Amino acid sequence: MESLLQHLERFSEVLAVSRTTHVRTWAPATVRRALQWARYLRHVHRRFGHHVRIRTALERRLQSQWRLEGGSGASPVPGLTNFQALERCDLLLSLRLLENRALGDAAYHYLLQELFPGPGGPDADEETLQGSLARLARRRSAVHMLRLGGCGENAGFEEDSVLKTQAELLLERLREVPKAEAEGPSPFLSTLWERLPQNNFLKVMATALLLPPSSPRAPEEELEPGTPKTLGDGDQELVRWLLAKSEVMAAFCRNLPAGLLTSVAGRHPELSRVYLGLLTDWGRHLRYDLPKGVWVGTESQHVPWEELYGKFQSLCQAPPPLKDEVVTALKACKAQDGDFQVPGLSVWTDLLLALGGGS
Numbered sequence: 321m322e323s324l325l326q327h328l329e330r331f332s333e334v335l336a337v338s339r340t341t342h343v344r345t346w347a348p349a350t351v352r353r354a355l356q357w358a359r360y361l362r363h364v365h366r367r368f369g370h371h372v373r374i375r376t377a378l379e380r381r382l383q384s385q386w387r388l389e390g391g392s393g394a395s396p397v398p399g400l401t402n403f404q405a406l407e408r409c410d411l412l413l414s415l416r417l418l419e420n421r422a423l424g425d426a427a428y429h430y431l432l433q434e435l436f437p438g439p440g441g442p443d444a445d446e447e448t449l450q451g452s453l454a455r456l457a458r459r460r461s462a463v464h465m466l467r468l469g470g471c472g473e474n475a476g477f478e479e480d481s482v483l484k485t486q487a488e489l490l491l492e493r494l495r496e497v498p499k500a501e502a503e504g505p506s507p508f509l510s511t512l513w514e515r516l517p518q519n520n521f522l523k524v525m526a527t528a529l530l531l532p533p534s535s536p537r538a539p540e541e542e543l544e545p546g547t548p549k550t551l552g553d554g555d556q557e558l559v560r561w562l563l564a565k566s567e568v569m570a571a572f573c574r575n576l577p578a579g580l581l582t583s584v585a586g587r588h589p590e591l592s593r594v595y596l597g598l599l600t601d602w603g604r605h606l607r608y609d610l611p612k613g614v615w616v617g618t619e620s621q622h623v624p625w626e627e628l629y630g631k632f633q634s635l636c637q638a639p640p641p642l643k644d645e646v647v648t649a650l651k652a653c654k655a656q657d658g659d660f661q662v663p664g665l666s667v668w669t670d671l672l673l674a675l676g677g678g679s
Contacts, residue, residue, distance in 0.1 A: 324364065324374075324378070325377070325378065325381050327357070327360070327361070328361065328378060328381060328406075329381070330357075331357050331358065331361055331409065334354050334357065334413070335409070335412060335413060335416070338354070338413055338416040338417055338420065339416050339420060340420075340422070341422040342422075343417065343420055343422050343423045343424075343427070344422045344423070344424055345424075346423060346424060346427045347424075347426065347427060348426050348427050348429075348430035350427065351417065351427045351430050351431055351434075352430065354413055355410055355413065355414070355434065357409075358409035358410035358412075358413045359409075359410055361406045361409045362406060362407055362408075362409055362410060364406060365403065365404075365406035365407045366407075369403075375403045378403050378406075379403050414431065414434075417431055418431065429492075432489060432492050432493050433493070483523055483524055483527040484527055484531070486524045486527070487524050487525075487527035487528035487531055488528075488531065490524055490525075490528050490554070490558075491528050491531065491554035491555060491558075492554070493508070493554075494508075494509075494554035494557045494558065495553075495554045504557065505557045505561065506561055506564070509557075509558070509561045510561075510565075513565075513568060518571065519575060522571065522572055522575055522576055523576065523580075525558055525562070525572065526572070526576055526580050526581075526583075526584050528554070528555060528558060529555050529558060529559070529584050529587060529588060529591075530583055530584060530587060531555070533555070555588075559588055559590055559591060562591065563590060563591070563594065569591075569594055569598070570598060573594075573595050573598050573599075574598075574623065578630045578631045578633070578634035578635075579634050581595060581631065581634070582634040582635050582637070582638050582642070585635065585638070585642060586638055586639070586642050592642060592645070596635075596645070596646060596649055599628065599631060599632065600649065600653055602622065602623040602628055603623075603628055603653070603667050603668065603671070604667075605617055605618060605619075605622045605623070606618075606622065606623075606625060606628070606667050608664050608665075608667075610664070613664070615667055615670065625667075628671070629671060629674055629675075632646065632650070632671055632675060633674075633675060636675050647672075650668055650671060650672055650675075651668075651672065653668040654666060654668035654669050654672060657669070
């Protein structure tokens with residue numbers, strides 16, 4: 321029992337140090353041991369959660385420690401004040417290290433690898449840690465929404481905050497993969513695509529492609545002399561992977577909201593060209609239903625007129641040069657189709673008429 325109490329006190333000290341500049345001296349092995357320690361205490365919580373005597377002893381030691389530290393002028397460590405807090409030791413430690421810019425690059429990158437494991441796949445503890453971080457991000461987002469007044473226009477803020485956190489972690493991981501893997505990040509991204517919920521991963525990728533080009537962790541940080549600049553271009557690695565994966569790119573353009581796709585297209589011309597090519601290809605599969613007076617797909621998986629129109633409409637509301645490129649492409653398709661001026665003969669004519677650019 322005394323050994324367990326000592327473990328608890330030592331980890332409390334580690335948790336306190338994790339918010340200070342002392343972590344500058346931490347090596348990857350230090351981060352690994354600290355996480356192992358945190359997971360051990362989480363195991364203690366699971367094992368002794370219903371053991372009244374041990375639970376009471378641990379909580380008394382925690383409370384006694386905070387009283388002693390408070391008397392000496394030190395502040396208690398937030399979040400580890402009772403037995404229940406042991407359940408999220410690894411969450412607290414990981415979050416504090418992620419937010420501490422004093423943590424050295426090697427230790428920071430090791431932590432990212434723990435949160436975004438490569439092709440080997442995460443173990444059960446790692447999956448739990450990732451889920452806990454996501455839940456904490458959602459709780460923090462709720463607090464932010466309350467501070468912003470809880471207005472209806474902030475309804476999407478919670479999801480946006482979680483997606484941004486996931487996108488930043490993804491880009492940080494992509495910056496490091498080329499150092500360790502000869503094939504670059506492609507196998508890593510393919511593994512994520514196969515194992516993660518695909519709709520959410522599409523949103524994370526789109527969010528990552530819209531983040532500011534500087535590092536989300538330390539915008540002022542410069543690459544070391546001799547370091548290839550491409551190692552910092554996580555978004556470009558993502559673009560290259562999307563361009564090489566036609567089925568993923570098609571899902572990206574089909575399943576994401578039109579406004580989000582327009583923003584990505586405006587930021588990344590390479591993706592814009594592929595997106596526009598997919599839209600025109602989808603348009604060619606539509607046939608005019610004369611009795612109904614509408615354009616329909618010949619097969620169920622074809623993009624319906626309403627969706628195609630919505631995506632083109634969003635693109636045409638973008639600022640130049642994207643808007644001009646889209647209108648030019650539509651007019652070129654209309655000309656190739658016979659340059660008809662009346663509706664019902666060419667899908668491109670009807671799109672231009674609906675978008676107000678029929679001339």
